[in-house]
Amino acid sequence: MCPDSSDQQQDLPPSERYAASRKRAEFSKTELGKFSARLRFPMDPFQLEAAEQLEEGHAVLVAAPTGAGKTVVAEFAIHLALSQGKKAFYTTPIKALSNQKYTDLVATYGQEKVGLLTGDTSRNPEAQIVVMTTEVLRNMLYADSTALENLGYVIMDEVHYLADRFRGAVWEEVIIHLPESVQVVALSATVSNAEEFGAWLDTVRGSTSVIVSEHRPVPLWQHVLVGKELYDLFSMTGDKIPTTQVNPELVQLAERARRDIQPNDWGRPGSRGRNRQRTRNGRRQGDRRQSDRRGSFESSRPPRKDLRVSRPQMVRALSREGLLPCITFIFSRNGCAAAVEQCLNAGLDLTTGSEKNQILETVDRAASVLAEQDRDALDFWGFRDGLRRGFAAHHAGLLPLFKEIVEELFAEGLIKVVFATETLALGINMPARTVVIEKLVKFDGESHKDITPGEYTQLTGRAGRRGIDVEGHxxxxxxxxLDPGAVAGLAARRTYPLNSSFKPTYNMSVNLLARFGRERARNILESSFAQFQADRSVVGLAQEVQRQERSLAGYEESMQCHLGDFTEYARLRHELSKAEKAASRSRNRVQRRAIMESLNNLAVGDIIDIQGGRHLGTSVVVSAAGNPTNPRVGVVTGKGQLRRISTDELDEPIVPFAGVELPRKLMTKSPKHRKNIAGWMYGAIGHQRPPISGGKQPVGFRYKDEHDLARVEELRAELHAHPCHGCPERENHQTWANRWQKLRAETDKNIAKIQGRTNTIARTFDRIINLLTDFGYVEHDEVTEPGQSLRRIYGDRDLLVSMLLQSGLMDSMAPEDLAGLAALLVFESSMEDQIFQPAMPTEALQEALDIVDEHWYNLQAAERHADLSVTDQPHPGLVWPIVRWVRGHELLASLTGTDMAAGDFIRWARQVMDLLDQLASLDDAHPDLARRCRRAKDLVNRGIVAYSSAIRLPDESHDDYNAIEELDLDQ
Structure with a gap:
């Protein structure tokens, strides 16, 4: 540890002062001593401990709260690398964080010593310090890049990101594949199982020290804003120190609010409030004070709307308490934009005249790259006015340029209130004095769920700026x-578990096979953190199975029968019950198959009558079933409504009774066009009425339950003939048999879990390799020529992209069509509109859409058969915007007819460029395709997209954004 300072040693005896002086002199000669002497502040104990472990040659895992100063440990690793003449790589999960860290390191070490590598940027890649996204390092490892030579240290910032289900596996790949000589510095938020993660690091990386600190340099105070009043969440001691008890005032408020919304004697919630109170004898009271059981008096309770707070009221309350600047987390992009608008409409203005001038100067300088028409399309003037008055929104759909402006102004203290989605909590460094959470429920894409303690910790971790604020809020x-106790539970549990999201992909598997062979690849996968956690869980399951087996033996003894084998009799009885249920389900199953067949047979233009559960009436089909195993048909009803029907919503098979010819391109999102479709439908049927429903069943389905019924009778006969059937204690024995059967089923499930968790990752890898063998990418455990191409294609649809490449689909496509095809292959929609297949902008893309669908259908069928995760179906929602963009249209015109935000379009455009980059990297096998892909990328990479792909350095003007080197490695 660092010796005590001289100020602390003045009272020591001379001998001890001399020893301490010698110790300080020795410490000053160490690299840690030299490093700490340059700092403007003394190092915290956890920083010193981690640095000492690094200097001794150990890897380190540092888990500490946001803002605790973990990056000091990273900076010391960089110091060690420079002093040893080695390289240091600094990896981050996202490009924005890489760009920010690059700028910070350039300010410290100068541009000549620092490089940057992301998927679309390569700057000084041979530097001694290189900042990069984790995906880039993963790709370097797979490619045996020469940049790995003389690498001494790898800093993995935000390593808890490996729990991310979409990209977390990359962290584990990097940790597993890094050369043994590289020291890993893993920086994590405080996680509850840091020791477990550290134990895995110790297994795969060698000696690893785990340093955990739960101390926040800036204390965090918890509050609830009720109406215009700010309440402490926890009660206080006499010394104003928070306890672990919930503030009783909040508890009383919550109870009062709960009673106010309870139905009372009048059957209406809230009528116990003002002017609707009743006495015990039933008479109504006006706004008079009532006595409670203790004889005290209180005025009638305020209506619950008085407890709620609007966004402008919230800003006023925080400003009054001196708690600005703040970040308010709203789990909705539209909510963030609406919040800014509400504050502006309320006349709020939080900036001084000089601050306004600084804001406008920064905004106008940064936005000088925007064309005038783009400014109008992006509502630049509204955005600018909000900034001028101290307000901004920040979310993934925001234009990257706008996000950069918000981040810069907020860091300078010029923006006072930012309304943000939770993506900000995982992004760049934007601390505030206060963090506000509007609701404790969020939509996860499928349903509304309560936020977890870990998410609460991550969000509130932004509160409190070190060196500026003495406390955060x-x-x-x-x-x-709202339940104050539940909020206290979230605030008190300040940690969350780190669980692996690792699973093999096609690209990962073929790279491992090519580099290491099948057996060694399996061993590598078995060393993943995912398998490490699974193996640890097996220990507890095995102990549970042993306990259950002992209980089963006792049950068997209790159900013994002197007339025969009661275990056999109980089995027959159980089988009979199952057979009877199966017979009753058989007819429903056949009926469901008939409904599925009828939906698959429907074509666009068919006119049908939908009675079933939804009673939509006469409707016309506008989109066919799509997936035969889960058909979902799009229809327009007689009222001009766009609906989707599936097997779950029909009681019987459905057949068309008429038809109408519809245009090839149906603008079903337009209410006016849907009315036209309904009119065409009625014009086709005239006065024809739909047939009476019932009895419609496609040919080929016949109900045959003779086998099921025969099996039931056979089991009944066996049961009655069994010796135990006549036992007078039969039902008592059966009680124990029922317990035995239930426990046996639970035990078997646990045994299956043990078997399933043993070598899980390796067995998934085997299934992937077998499927790749079937498709010709692997032969006798050797990677074939198509497999070599797959090694360089990354993404969620990596195998599908490779299949289309091998099919020859891209051989003659023009650059414009290649951009559209890439858009089809990267886009994922959050909306449930995948059944709609719009006409494509070119004939080549229209043909490509059919080919892509055919290959995807074959691939997903093979994946289901192999028990693998199914590749998402390609979605055409980005094709038209990208094609319009590459044709030179402006941003607003490119997004016509879509609900896509400008920031989302740019984010997807980057992914289109990434895929085109990957295909262009195959120039050795497909030189002409590589040339056309590079041209397609150039067409996409223009205007605001090109600017958003650049980074801004402190000494660079915005006019230099086109001067960017390209990097073949993907991000």
């Missing part, structure tokens, strides 16, 4: 039904 806004 977390504020939860009051909502109807």
């Amino acid at each position: 977390a504020v939860v806004l009051w909502q109807p039904g």
Whole structure:
């Protein structure tokens, strides 16, 4: 440890002062001593401990709260690398964080010593310090890049990101594949199982020290904003120190609010409030004070709307308490934009005249690259006005340029309130004095769920700026039904578990096979953190199975029968029950198959009558079933409504009774066009009425339950003939048999779990290799020529892209069509509109759409057969915007007819460029395709997209954004 300072040693005896002086002199000669002497502040104990372990040659895992100063450990690793003449790589999960860290390191070490590598940027890649996204390092490892030579240290920032289900596996790949000589510095938020993660690092990386600190340099105070009043979440001691008990005032408020919304004697919620109170004898009271059981008096309770707080009221309350600047987390992009608008409409203005001038100067300088028409399309003037008055939104759909402006102004203290989605909590460094959480429920894409303690910790971790604030503040806004105890539970549990999301992909598997062979690849996968966690869980399951087996033996003894084998009798009885249920389900199953067949037979233009559960009436088909195993048919009803029907919504098979010819391109999102479709439908049927439903069943389905019924009778006969059937204690024995059967089923499930968790990752890898063998990418465990191409294609649809490449689809496509095809292959929609297949902008893309669908259908069928995760179906929602863009249209015109935000379009455009880059990297096998892909990328990479792909350095003007080197490695 660092010796005590001289100020602390003045009272020591001379001998001890001399020893301490010698110790300081020795410490000053160490690299840690030299490093700490340059700092403007003394190092914290956890920083010193981690640095000492690094200097001794150990890898380190540092888990500490946001803002605790973990990056000091990373900076010391860089110091060690420079002093040893080695390289240091600094990896981050996202490009924005890489860009920010690059700028910070350039300010410290100068541009000549620092490089940057992301998927679209390569700057000084041979530097001694290189900042990069983790995907880039993973790709370097697979490619045996020469850049790995003389690499001494790898800093993995935000390593808890490996729990991310989409990209977390990359962290584990890197940790597993890094050369043994490289020291890993893993920086994580405080996680509850840091020791477990450290134990895995110790297994795969060698000696690893785990340093955990739960101390926040800036204390965090918890509050709830109720109406205009800010309440402490926890009660205080006499010395104003928070306890672990919930503030009793909040508890009383919550109870009062709960009673106010309870139905009372009048059957209406809230009528116990003002002017609707009743006495015990039933008479109504006006706004008079009532006595409670203790004889005290209180005025009638305020209506619950008085407890809620609007966004402008929230800003006023925080400003009054001196708690600005703040970040308010709203789990909705539209909510963030609406919040800014509400504050502006309320006349709020948080900036001084000089601050306004600084803001406008920064905004106008940064936005000088925007064309005038782009400014109008992006509502630049509204964005600018909000910034001028101290307000901004920040979310993934925001234009990257706008996000950069917000981040820069907020860091300078010029923006006072930012309304943000939770993506900000995982992004760049933007601390505030206060963090506000508007609601404790969020939509996860499927349903609304309560936020977890880990998410609460991550969000509130932004509160409190080190070196600026003496304390940070977390504020939860009051909502109807809010439970202060639940909020306290979230705030008290300040850690969350780190669980692996690792699973082999096609690209990963073929790279491992090519580099290491099948057996060694399996061993590598078995060393993943995912398998490490699975193996640890097996220990507890095995102990549970042993306990259950002992209980089963006792049950068997209790159900013994003197007339025969009661175990056999109980089995027959159980089989009979199952057979009877199966017979009753048989007819429903056949009926469901008939409904599925009828939906698959429907074509666009068919006119049908939908009675079933939804009673949509006469409707016309506008989109065919798509997936035969889960058909979902799009229809327009007689009222001009766009609906989707599936097997779950029909009681019987459905057949068309008429038809109408519809245009090839149906603009079903337009209400006016849907009315036209309904009109065409009625014109086709005239006065013809749909047939009476019932009895419609496609040919080929016949109900045959003779086998099921025969099996039931056979089991009944066996049961009655069994000796135990006549036992007078039969039902008592059966009680124990029922317990035995239930416990046997639970035990078998646990045994299956043990078997399933043993070598899980390796067995998935085997299934992938077998499927790749079937498709010709692997032969006798050797990677074939198509497999070599797959090694360089990354993404969620990597194998599908490779299949299309091998099919020859891209051989003659023009650059414009290649851009459209890449858009089809990268885009994922959050909306449930995948059944709609719009006409494509070119004939080549129209043909490509059919070919892509055919290959995807074959691939997903093979994946289901192999028990693998199914590749998502390609979605055409990005094709038209990208094709319009590459044709030179402006941003607003490119997005016509879509609900896509400008920031989302640019994010997807980057992914299109990434895929085109990957295909262009195959120039050795497909030189002409590589040339056309590079041209397609150039067409996409223009205007605001090109600017958003650049990084801004402190000494660079915005006019230099086109001067960017390309990097073949993907991000």
